[in-house]
Amino acid sequence: METAPKPGRDVPPKKDKLQTKRKKPRRYWEEETVPTRDGASPGPPCNKKNRELRPQRRKNAHILKKSRISKKPQVPKKPREWKNPESQRSLSGAQDPFPGPAPVSVEVVQKFCRIDKSRKLPRSKAKTRSRLEVAEAEEEETSIKAARSELLLAEEPGFLEGEDGEDTAKICQADIVEAVDIASAAKHFDLNLRQFGPYRLNYSRTGRHLAFGGRRGHVAALDWVTKKLMCEINVMEAVRDIRFLHSEALLAVAQNRWLHIYDNQGIELHCIRRCDRVTRLEFLPFHFLLATASETGFLTYLDVSVGKIVAALNARAGRLDVMSQNPYNAVIHLGHSNGTVSLWSPAMKEPLAKILCHRGGVRAVAVDSTGTYMATSGLDHQLKIFDLRGTYQPLSTRTLPHGAGHLAFSQRGLLVAGMGDVVNIWAGQGKASPPSLEQPYLTHRLSGPVHGLQFCPFEDVLGVGHSGGITSMLVPGAGEPNFDGLESNPYRSRKQRQEWEVKALLEKVPAELICLDPRALAKVDVISLEQGKKERIERLGYDPEAKSPFQPKPKQKGRSSTASLVKRKRKVMDEEHRDKVRQSLQQQQQQQQQQQQHKEVKAKSTGARPSALDRFVH
């Protein structure tokens, strides 16, 4: 009977002298078993979400000239969850070199955690605590699962990196096109359409289709990857803006008088007369809302799934021609001529917030895909990036020689600004960081002034509409490399699209749920709760949840005399009283401190003023 090699023998010999147990000498074959098993690891399990992997897409869009950045090694911090050497022994006696579930990095897990554990909860009963524990355990489990499935996001974003000292902004499109593979190079093209004026353009949500409309009535839609034209018409009217609805089959065109909807054959389906003199269009894909900003100063929300106007809001700020949506919470940002940007939701008649951004009028607004940063440019030639996480303060500011007329964010947080006939692109440190305006990442000059800008989703491509036509330029690192095959699949078939459409309609979010915090549904309506409590107390005549006054428990063996009971009661009462007094004292102290600080600040502000005598003080 042969003995199979035992697991766990490769422990280095201990230095301890006292060790009397004899160890079996290590054998040379014990090491060998490991590498032979190495290759036989099973392939990753197929996740439903990411079933359709892209066939070799952006791999080659990485610019060749530049060295690759070494990826950060994942830190395996999670220990193995369970060890059971008995169960892991396989038939042949070989041992699994990587027992237990695969380690997950803590940072990635943290990304999926949604419970805010910083807030301390009031003391809770055992039953409540068990519920909370269950919730927390569930969260941890799901986030670990999500983090583990990140492994399936195999594609990496493209990038452009100068050799040391080289400015990436000087690399022109021709260089990039030369360096990339044919498939990627084909994504750079120009459409020379000088006849019908400056063009607005829009990519569909999957990034596969492109629609553009010239000011002189030229409207066309095409599958820009294969360059297959879907339709091309002239609406014989000025076209202000153009936008795909939820799928590439429907097309909204803001014409001179009214809003029209065409299908992908170019057939006019609707003429919406309630939206007149529309200047800008935005489509909110999860709510199926088409937001229109008009010359008359109205912001109108049209539900395209039922054809109803959900809300028509008067912005009271004159002509509206600067609009963008926050993809994070579906709030519409409008820029006004008095330098403010107002945030709108169909549920409220007034703006949710108003931010004073510029001294002159606002020319362009863009919000990044995480909803964290807003870029604005104004007539004062400044480009500002605001933090939208509650503070609304500018993070960085630059004055541009001519000011930016158009702004757009890419999926990975690149910012593009169109200034005259030049397009400047700034990049940040990563996806969730604001673009640093120090150095432009790329620049490009076009044959005419820019009129429309959009990054193509899931592609490293920027579409620019200008007076000379359309330019599709390559911007490495712009698009999200991994797409969700069930959500927006660039390669979907007609059948898949139809199925997605039904599903999306079923999951349509009601328009009234749009608010600044998209997670508001996970909160309790505190005001109603308090109101209900108050009403209940009124109805009952007492507070059923109030803490009952302390009643000393009778003690056994004759220690429970009335006097001692009263004494104990008194003690507790005194303690409570003392607590109250202590709290009020603390509050007073805090107030005093605050006041003092105020005074100090004031004194500083007045005292810091330099006088001519200051020089003699030192």
Next chain:
Amino acid sequence: MTANRLAESLLALSQQDELVDLPKDCLLSGSEDEGDNDGEREHQKLLEAISSLDGKNRRKLAERSEASLKVSEFNVSSEGSGEKLVLADLLEPVKTSSSLATVKKQLNRVKSKKTVELPLNKEEIERIHREVAFNKTAQVLSKWDPVVLKNRQAEQLVFPLEKEEPAIAPIEHVLSGWKARTPLEQEIFNLLHKNKQPVADPLLTPVEKASLQAMSLEEAKMRRAELQRARALQSYYEAKARREKKIKSKKYHKVVKKGKAKKALKEFEQLQKVNPAAALEELEKIEKARMMERMSLKHQNSGKWAKSKAIMAKYDLEARQAMQEQLAKNKELTQKLQVASESEEEEGGTEEVEELLVPDVVNEVQMNADGPNPWMLRSCTSDTKEAATQEDPEQLPEPEAHEVSESEGEERPVAEEEILLREFEERRSLRKRSELSQDAEPARSQETKDSSSQEVLSELRVLAQKLKENDQSRKQKASSKGTIPQVQREEPAPEEEEPLLLQRPERVQTLEELEELGKECFQNKELPRPVLEGQQSERTPNNRPDAPKEKKKKEQMIDLQNLLTTQSPSVKSLAVPTIEELEDEEERNQRQMIKEAFAGDDVIRDFLKEKREAVEASKPKDVDLTLPGWGEWGGVGLKPSAKKRRRFLIKAPEGPPRKDKNLTNVIINEKRNIHTAAHQVRVLPYPFTHHWQFERTIQTPIGSTWNTQRAFQKLTTPKVVTKPGHIINPIKAEDVGYRSSSRSDLSVIQRNPKRITTRHKKQLKKSSVD
């Protein structure tokens, strides 16, 4: 027995007696009392009672004194006698006759016996029975508590509860019983057999078997001995080291240290001869050690030892000497190194000196070129920043005395020239050194490549050019500063608060400009110069007019103004200049910009006004309940007194602070969004007492959009699953692991059910955590 009966009858008698006494109650009590008398008598009594209802008969009845008519052998009636019958009375007539002796005896015995206690009330008996029964059943049922709790807390219950044990046979067993049947299988087996591949357990090929037996016993023994020896050696060494570490003698350590130092020196000298490059490195290390020592407070005469010696020094010669020694060492250490053997040190030294003299961009550029040491770089940049801030106070008084600044400006270029020259020299030396020592760091090797002679030349050219420009710009600035004071002298009153407003952007600008210069010098030398100059000229008019405008504003406004304007000077030249960048057009542009800037002022005012209005509107309103004319004269033009108004004014409670309280440039709508609120939870579910607790449980989304498929399925599993086609039997003790008949474990539970439940809870928790 007879005696008993007798007693009973006596009792009945007494009852009857009472009955007569209370005729009003007799109806009720008569029916209630279950008598042992016959119905006839009762009937009689009833009749009597009824007849006694009219007033005449009542007295009569009470007055009767003769014996009752109905005397029978079964019944002794004491009606009318008014006193109770005692046993002794009965016994008296018996005394005389001897024939009744036995009866007497018996009666006596009866007398001596105590009366039986009254049986308990029926209700009480029932209550006691119930209590006992409850306790019993509670004890029996308490064993189910943990089971119930477990089932309640279970994530999922699958009914029927009993599970069939899945028969998991080990794969070896399965394999051993398995035979190749299909031709394909047979073929494969044949192949395996041919190649002598193992089929059964353990799966080892003959080769592997051979290798298992490969190591002979002697070999293994030798190997073991070797290992043992190594281990022993190691432990000896460790023990020795430990012992030496414990030695407290200072002298010993001193000697050891000295010996080490000597040894090191010797080695170093040898190394210098053999391998100069390595020696260089060694020297660097030594230098570092020296630096460390310099940094430390070891020889500063501030230690405990030094203080004690200082006291002793007066009397003790040795102590004095020791102190002197230390002082000398301190001096030696703190002394600046002017001349050093190696070029590297020289560089460091000069750099230090430089920083002390004129911290300027030039340094930074140099550092950038130097590259590899981030620490030095940071310190350098911070130095420059500090220097900038130091420069600031110098610049502040400039409006008053701008001649001084001018003279400074004149002086500075001279210094800069010097610096540039020095820098050049340094580069040359650096190059030489790098040629000397090839095994320097890779970054440095890059440097050598950089500094080919051509590049040096071009650099020199660029530097010279930059120098000129600096000169020009400085002059420009000076001149612009010269013009401003004239403007300002016209309105001297608010001048005091001006310099801050005026100078702040100025300083930022200079810093920025310096940085820019540095970058350009370093990176893109072929960038057109005019752009830069244009910017400078652009900035100066941009900022100048702002300042006098600003000072008129209120303090609060200045805050907002700052927000909108302070960063405006941070102009960035784009790498590719935009469309038509002609000089005159740019000027026009600037003029337009200034106009726009002016126009923006009332934008701010409007916004602040709007915000104030919004704040006012959102404030809760006070309720005024005064009735004019109530309790005083009324009429047109008469107002209720202030006192009264104050008395009847109900102040609204102050709401929570506004979210935009500290954000001057934002108005956040505080109105409640009722449409969203309609979708929110408004009643706390049972176990939760605070909404934070409940919120925590609903934070994680359960939809498939946010979760992986597995997680989604797990989160949405139904709480109870019933298998179709199965009978769901009620739970039995055997199912849960209790033996139904056993008393022992039941009793355990009964004795302290609480502890058991808590323990069980803990177990449950553990299992849930796992």
